[in-house]
Amino acid sequence: MNKRNEEQLSFLKEQLEWSKRQTWLLEEIEMKLRAMKKIAEYALEADLSEEEANLLNREITECQQEVKALQKQLSPDYVH
Secondary structure: OOHHHHHHHHHHHHHHHHHHHHHHHHHHHHHHHHHHHHHHHHHHHOOOOHHHHHHHHHHHHHHHHHHHHHHHHHOOOOOO
16 A cells, blocks of 8 residues: 555544544434433423422533533544
8 A cells, every 4th residue: 555545544544533523422412402301391391399490400501511511522623
């Protein structure tokens, strides 16, 4: 294999790994969003005490923070 082919193969492998990482990040974001939706639907239908509502709000906030952190990693400027 010549140098040009090796470079192209290396580039394509890097692109594949990048794509796998992006897919994983998007799946993680989707899981967090689904969890937030589930919490919101539960809160809508349940008769919650103030304490329960605060707990669910904290869970939502935590999920939001996790989503934001994952979204930052989607950025091409993200450094490991």
